Amino acid sequence: MKVHLTTLGCPKNQVDSELMLGMLARAGVEVAATPGEADCLVVNTCAFIDRAREESVNTILELAQRKERGHSRSLIVTGCLSQRYGRELLAELPEVDAILGTGELERIVELVAQVRGRKDWVEGAPPGYLYDAATPRLLTSRAPYAYVKIAEGCDMGCAFCAIPQFRGQHRSRPLRDIVAEVDGLAARGIQEAILVSQDTLAYGKDLPGNGDIGDLLLALSDTAVPWIRPMYLHPAHVNDRLLAKWQRARVLPYLDMPIQHGDDEILRRMRRGVTACRMKEIFEAFRAAVPGVTLRTTVLVGFPGESEAHFQNLLDFIEDVRFDRLGVFTYSLEDGTPAATMADQVPPEVMAERARIVQDAQDRIVWERQKSLYGTVQTVLVDGPSEDPAFPWEGRMAGQAPEIDGVVYLCDRSLTPGRFARVRIVEVEGYELVGESAD
Ligand code: SF4
Structure with missing residues (x-):
């Protein structure tokens, strides 16, 4: 039996794919390099925003056609899209043989074994899965870095975000288990461990006596992996204690902190729990404490009710802080989120134009700065x-x-x-x- 797995979405999904492949390899299932060689096709989907869902559905349809034409006997859909819309997928896509959400990754082995099962295991499996250092993992990239999922889920309740609906409440892995995984990755030649989760700075809050994210960074400083890069840092969790531990830890001078917006009213409506002024203070504090730090952020334009004046405040924020890296997203209406029912939804063409303006402003900032790298x-x-x-x-x-x-x-x-x-x-x-x- 040969399986091919297609991964869509974010690094957290990539970790899940590598874990499923590790479990399958341990069960004696061969991994096919291309879908054409596989008896069973698996696609690990993303449901983050509208574009991601579209890509997931298109990929499922492409693989379904391949199954009809080729020698593959089954098609299994896993990941966030199936966690969120599993029932609908099974009802509307007869080519799909089985669905697996994010809650019970280890059941992939049974599903692959029982080709043409057509079972829905999403229903009985709320999000709750968390791996440990002993879970087999097949690293899919030949690059010298690996993502390490330190926690899963999120309790922050941002008004635009549906992630907690299909990834569940925030839950952390024990500190020692993460250190063991990173030590194991070092032994496999990994030079960079990238710490990911939905809410990385909330790490440890749910595990009394475990230590917080600062303690984890300090513990990881003693591993043999030279580069440690924590990502997805929510500004609402930053305090002096964290900054002090960060300075003592061996962490890359890199801060990935999504601001989402730069206007206080929009931030409040987004339920971000932080003001523009506080975020500026945080960036200043990191710049002072971590020489040469690279600042990355993401922003969301077109949140319901975003006026020209709110948008201008966002642009001013970006011009003031001058981020080194910036990703801009347009708002996507997500079922079941508070923002979905808010008045004053912004027309798509206005959102697209605002995203272009942000991108142009950022390009000017970065291109100027990039020139100073010449000759260094x-x-x-x-x-x-x-x-x-x-x-x-x-x-x-x-x-x-x-x-x-x-x-x-x-x-x-x-x-x-x-x-x-x-x-x-x-x-x-x-x-x-x-x-x-x-x-
Ligand atoms: S912090 Fe906000 S945006 Fe990020 S996963 Fe949690 S709810 Fe979603």
């Missing part, structure tokens, strides 16, 4: 072969998280993937950087 010598983690055929390798500086922040294209063939290298930046073009060996 940087430490780069060589990820592997370059996607651009003009260069043998590509890698990343500490200020570049995988998949979202771009890469440094590397000219020198003699560099070794999975190792660190000192490179001189010899070309800067917009977001693109080219480096030559500096040793």
Whole structure:
């Protein structure tokens, strides 16, 4: 029996896919490199926003056609879309043989074994699954980094977000278990552990006596993984205690903190639990405490009721803080969230225009700053072969998280993937950087 798994969505989903593949491999199931070679097709879906759902459904339909034409005998849909809309998927897509939500990942082994089961296990499985260091995991990327899910779920209740509906309440893994996993990853040659969850700074709050996120970062500083990168940091959890522990820990000088907006009224309506002024203080404090820190954020435009004046406040915020990296999303109406029933939904064309304005403002800020990298010598983690055929390798500086922040294209063939290298930046073009060996 051979299985092929397609992963959509965020790094948290990628971790789930790697765990399912690990469980299948332990059960003796072979992993196929392409869908064409597989007896069973699995797609791990995303349901984050409208675009993600669309991509998930299109992928299911593509794989369903492949199943009809090819030799695959079953199609299994897992992940957030099936957790959220499992019943509808089974009713509307007869090509789908089984559905598995996010609550019982280990049942993938049974589902694959019973080809053509057509069972719905979503109903009996509320979100609650959390893996541990002993769970088998097949790392799917050949790159030297791995995502480590330190917690699952979220209790924050942001008005636009449906994630808690299908990922459940916040729950953390024990600190020692995470340290054991990271030690195990180091033994497998991983050089960068990227800590992910829905609400990373809430880590440990649900486990009395476990320690908080600051304690986890300090504990991970003693592992053999050189780069530790926590991501998805909600500003409402920041306090002086955290900052003090962060400074003592061996963490990359990189702060991924979504602001979502820069206007106090919109922030209040979003239920973010933080003001624009407080967020500015936080960014200033991190810049003062962590020299050379790279600031990344995400913003959401077009939240219900967002006027021109609110939007201008967001633009002013972005111009004031001058983030190094910024992702902009347009608001997506999510069933069952408080924002879905709010008045004054913003028309899609206005949202799209606002997103373009934010992106243009950010491009100007970053392109100016990128120029100062020209001629500097940087430490780069060589990820592997370059996607651009003009260069043998590509890698990343500490200020570049995988998949979202771009890469440094590397000219020198003699560099070794999975190792660190000192490179001189010899070309800067917009977001693109080219480096030559500096040793
Ligand atoms: S912090 Fe807010 S946006 Fe993030 S997962 Fe929780 S509810 Fe959603």
